[in-house]
Amino acid sequence: MAMDQGVRIRPRDPALVPIVEKVEAGERLSLGDGVALFRTRDLLTVGALADRVNRRKNGDRVFFVANQHLNPTNVCVLNKVCVFCSYGVSPTAPGAYTMSLDEAFAEAEEAREIGTREFHIVGGLHQKLRLQYYLDLFRGLKERHPTVHIKALTAVEIAHLARIEGMTTLQVLQEMKQAGVDSLPGGGAEVFGPAVRREIAEKKLAAEEWLRIHREAHCLGIPSNCTLLYGHVETYEDRVEHILRLRELQDETGGFLTYIPLAYHPDHNELGRRLGREGTATTGFDDLKNLGVGRLLLDNFGHIKTHWIMVTPKISQVSLHFGVDDVEGTVVLEKITHAAGARTPVGLPYDEMVRLIREAGKRPVERDALYRPMREFD
Numbered sequence: 001m002a003m004d005q006g007v008r009i010r011p012r013d014p015a016l017v018p019i020v021e022k023v024e025a026g027e028r029l030s031l032g033d034g035v036a037l038f039r040t041r042d043l044l045t046v047g048a049l050a051d052r053v054n055r056r057k058n059g060d061r062v063f064f065v066a067n068q069h070l071n072p073t074n075v076c077v078l079n080k081v082c083v084f085c086s087y088g089v090s091p092t093a094p095g096a097y098t099m100s101l102d103e104a105f106a107e108a109e110e111a112r113e114i115g116t117r118e119f120h121i122v123g124g125l126h127q128k129l130r131l132q133y134y135l136d137l138f139r140g141l142k143e144r145h146p147t148v149h150i151k152a153l154t155a156v157e158i159a160h161l162a163r164i165e166g167m168t169t170l171q172v173l174q175e176m177k178q179a180g181v182d183s184l185p186g187g188g189a190e191v192f193g194p195a196v197r198r199e200i201a202e203k204k205l206a207a208e209e210w211l212r213i214h215r216e217a218h219c220l221g222i223p224s225n226c227t228l229l230y231g232h233v234e235t236y237e238d239r240v241e242h243i244l245r246l247r248e249l250q251d252e253t254g255g256f257l258t259y260i261p262l263a264y265h266p267d268h269n270e271l272g273r274r275l276g277r278e279g280t281a282t283t284g285f286d287d288l289k290n291l292g293v294g295r296l297l298l299d300n301f302g303h304i305k306t307h308w309i310m311v312t313p314k315i316s317q318v319s320l321h322f323g324v325d326d327v328e329g330t331v332v333l334e335k336i337t338h339a340a341g342a343r344t345p346v347g348l349p350y351d352e353m354v355r356l357i358r359e360a361g362k363r364p365v366e367r368d369a370l371y372r373p374m375r376e377f378d
């Protein structure tokens with residue numbers, strides 16, 4: 001087995017032989033192929049194949065962004081519904097918080113010093129925070145930081161705002177766009193399969209709604225990201241079916257920028273307790289597998305992103321040889337995964353991002369939120 005372009009990849013697992021042939025021929029992989037890739041223990045073949053596909057698309061460039069997370073509130077009406085979540089709480093819970101606009105603007109001020117190019121804004125579904133609060137937040141941020149891209153609100157938050165305002169999700173998206181939102185993050189997708197959704201997030205936005213809101217955003221010229229939450233009760237079939245639904249929507253709209261598999265963290269949440277999984281995060285093997293298989297199935301996506309906060313900077317660095325071309329960003333202050341027991345840093349310095357990429361033998365490229373190169377390193 002070799003990683004070089006043009007050298008034949010020879011799998012140890014015979015089940016992967018037809019998949020290698022398809023990838024070499026540039027053919028689209030099927031549901032069965034995806035399941036076989038998840039089942040195999042031949043991780044290095046998955047990695048070599050995914051690396052080959054990634055190199056065809058991105059060469060040896062690896063992207064990162066100087067970004068900053070802003071989480072306006074952790075108060076969430078679904079805090080009893082999403083049993084995998086350690087972030088959303090009731091308004092009276094210890095540690096519940098809701099930022100005033102001035103507090104949010106003050107936290108964003110750090111952007112000036114550290115050269116932030118993107119605000120990533122997500123939070124809980126607060127019953128009393130109306131659409132106007134978010135529109136004022138976006139407008140205020142744009143006024144103060146006109147060159148910084150605003151990536152804001154998951155499909156779940158958009159559906160919630162539409163419900164409390166008596167508006168359609170399309171109307172909410174239009175208002176968000178007018179107020180300065182440039183793209184949507186990919187959260188809230190979890191696992192589309194109805195049986196899994198019933199178990200981990202019953203009554204949360206259905207898969208069809210999540211996909212519809214992203215379709216609406218793409219039609220308005222708002223690109224978005226997409227995710228899969230893996231490592232809990234889902235089967236390999238659930239994972240692949242989920243990914244193929246994302247591929248289908250991408251065929252239709254071309255509006256997804258990147259795919260980000262998200263590793264489930266079992267601490268301080270109901271699901272972790274139910275499964276007896278507290279203290280046991282996903283394994284490095286499964287983290288790399290999810291990234292590589294994502295790269296192989298999503299042939300119509302330009303980019304695959306590793307979320308170093310969830311899988312550690314070390315696994316993210318290794319994943320650069322498993323089909324990944326994007327190591328997320330500097331983040332500055334992460335709260336959501338850390339509430340679920342993540343032991344990673346809450347942010348990474350810019351120079352550390354560059355070092356991680358370089359030491360993997362790749363070429364760091366600081367990008368903007370739309371993958372336009374801003375600064376290239378040797």
Ligand code: SF4
Nearest residue numbers: 076078079082085088
């Ligand atoms: S996952 Fe999101 S919607 Fe669900 S409880 Fe957590 S913050 Fe609320």
